Amino acid sequence: MTYAAKLSPAATDAGEPLGPIDETTGLLRREAFLGALDRRARQEEKRPFALLAIDLDRFKAVNDSLGHPIGDALLRAVGRRLRSCIRAGDLAGRLGGDEFAILLPDQGREEDAEALAARLVDLLSRPFLLEGHSAVIGASVGIAIFPEDADDADRLMRAADLALYAAKEQGRGLVRRYAPEMRARMEERRRLEADLRAAIGLGQFELHFQPQVSIAGGALTGFEALLRWRHPERGLVPPAAFVPLAEEIGLIVPIGEWVLRTACREATTWPEALHVAVNVAAPQFAQRDLFDVVAAALADSGLPAHRLELEVTETSLLHDTTRAIETCQRLRTLGVRISLDDFGTGYSSLTQLRDFPLDRVKIDRSFIAEIGTRGDSAAIVRAVTALGAALGLRTTAEGVETPEQLAELLAYGCSEAQGYLVSRPVPRDQVQEMIARLAQGQETAA
């Protein structure tokens, strides 16, 4: 039975044909749905009605892992569940791969639209049994109401999409009604994205360097290179404000390569005993050629491999563990050192410390901050330091801010420290000065 067959004749506009049905789901095809939406929005009286934009969560994962035939069976079942939720006169359409929409031509009340949306989210999050496999997906829904949110079909569809986007951004499985600030936020995001894409070419990225010192003697051992974005109007944009977006749109790979090359080049101007630590993001790890990129950055800059340290996060290692281990091993045969960043914030498996080819563990700043105030944090720092030493790894404490913290870390046997107590990250033109200052401190301390 197709959806069209279920419609009461009175529901179609003056008996106009509703148009083609999507074979897989039994729902209206995109053009047919948008046509019906357009006709409804053009009716003489501006009687309110609701539009729901629906997106499946995790559909792609099911499709990828169980294959297309099961993906299609899932779409068929989703189509059936959607149709079972709506009343005669309502229209349901498939707008794209796993995007759907529902038009409620006679329902303009937010509560009614929300009740339907909640029912859809509930129903689509229940398991599916498909050709011997069970699959669990979910759905997010955005709601827009005519004419309050927009008074033509195009803009109403966009309003519903913006609300859907907000629902997905806030955590999936949610329902959101359109609000004008969503448009503003989306426009800002689009501007940020465009600016970010242009930033490498315009030379707006710069590296700042934060010193890492030996806790026992206070000697400078190297610098961590930290990415900064200096935008003519936005000023100095903090990484948290653009790195997640860069990861999402795939820009982190070229940006990461720029960081690597620039940091290696910069380090060649420092005394030979100093290393440079460079962060590697998960998507860079997922790229097959990370090894080649690193090797090329070393060759082009002339930096000896042992002076480069790559800081990787637990998540990037976990994604494809076998390959990550292999890449790290190859890099280490070159002489590059590998350090595990932010230890303690992710999965923090102790087996990882044993199994991954590592040279160093960096203990997350949150534990260091609590050394003096929370006994359990101090215990964790002590344990990680001891474990690191037993496994032959160096340990670096991140975010060290007070002399008391430093004294504790010394007592635990932690090897290096980094944080405001030593120095904030400084721009490249202050690095030489910093090297001199820390060398002098060394002399006066000695």
Added chain:
Amino acid sequence: MSGPSESLQRVIYASRATAGGELKVSEILETARRNNAALGVTGALLVSGPYFAQVLEGPPAAVEEIFERIQCDPRHERITVLEVAHPPARAFGAWTMAFAEEREDVSGPTLLDPAAAWGLLDRLQAALTNTAASQRLPG
């Protein structure tokens, strides 16, 4: 799909009666008996306080059709599939829907734990011999 075992499919799931809803087990059993018999599906339903565990077995397409109907039933929620298998023979061939009841403190919420699938069949069969023989439904 091929082979004799592929022509028989079994699914086990657990769920919870929807909070605040009204659910009569006798009605469910009545519907189940009618629909399952028509499609050659057999199985068992375990009720433990507000929790359910159900076994459905039969031709794959029929099991999937019944399962999909049950999925969409608003009278229960938090549905978790515990097992999908192709056993060589039916475990509840004599029942269109056998029924057993346990006190909630025996299993209750632990039914929703995927680990519960392990041993659930045996437990259902044991519970049936103890309590449900008289509730055996004509097939």
